Amino acid sequence: MTDKTYNVLFLCTGNSTRSILAESILNKEGAGRFRAFSAGSQPKGEVNPHALKELDALGYPSTGFSSKSWDVFAKPGAPEMDFIFTVCDSVAGEACPVWIGHPMTAHWGVEDPAAAIGTKVEIRRAFALAARFLKNRISAFINLPLASIDRMALEQHVRHIGSLEGASVKSAKAE
Numbered sequence: 001m002t003d004k005t006y007n008v009l010f011l012c013t014g015n016s017t018r019s020i021l022a023e024s025i026l027n028k029e030g031a032g033r034f035r036a037f038s039a040g041s042q043p044k045g046e047v048n049p050h051a052l053k054e055l056d057a058l059g060y061p062s063t064g065f066s067s068k069s070w071d072v073f074a075k076p077g078a079p080e081m082d083f084i085f086t087v088c089d090s091v092a093g094e095a096c097p098v099w100i101g102h103p104m105t106a107h108w109g110v111e112d113p114a115a116a117i118g119t120k121v122e123i124r125r126a127f128a129l130a131a132r133f134l135k136n137r138i139s140a141f142i143n144l145p146l147a148s149i150d151r152m153a154l155e156q157h158v159r160h161i162g163s164l165e166g167a168s169v170k171s172a173k174a175e
Contacts, residue, residue: 005032007035007081008036008081009037011040011041012040012088013090014067016047018130020052020067022036022085022138024060024062026142029139039073040068041070050114050127053127085105087109087110087134089168104158106155106158108162108167111166111168113130129166136164
């Protein structure tokens with residue numbers, strides 16, 4: 001067993017919903033073993049209030065988040081990432097910065113709840129589903145024996161996690 005704390009970056013285009021949900025969930029569920037961050041290729045500049053309400057309803061931290069550029073994590077002095085997960089299909093196809101330390105990457109796409117239309121209940125359900133799917137991926141991830149499996153096997157496991165229930169179209173095709 002290792003005492004290492006793993007740094008994990010969740011990326012989404014706008015860094016306002018899915019990546020924020022994942023950051024909060026991993027920081028609580030993986031406390032002590034993982035430190036989560038989030039960023040976007042084209043940050044919206046504000047966090048979606050529905051995402052914050054969903055985090056609060058589920059008992060996860062819902063304050064202190066900001067929508068920021070992934071450039072923050074690609075410059076000298078930034079935390080070195082061990083894992084980077086894209087959580088939206090758009091950002092998965094973009095040319096990412098060169099990351100310090102060559103972190104392991106995988107696509108964990110989930111449909112965008114911010115794009116949901118309908119009644120308040122239907123919109124809330126979209127956010128609840130996205131949070132549930134992300135929590136399931138994060139639970140599978142934090143239960144991997146990170147310190148005892150080789151890099152190739154670990155890479156297969158983290159990529160497979162992206163195909164779990166709720167995978168977006170691109171994630172489902174990746175397997």
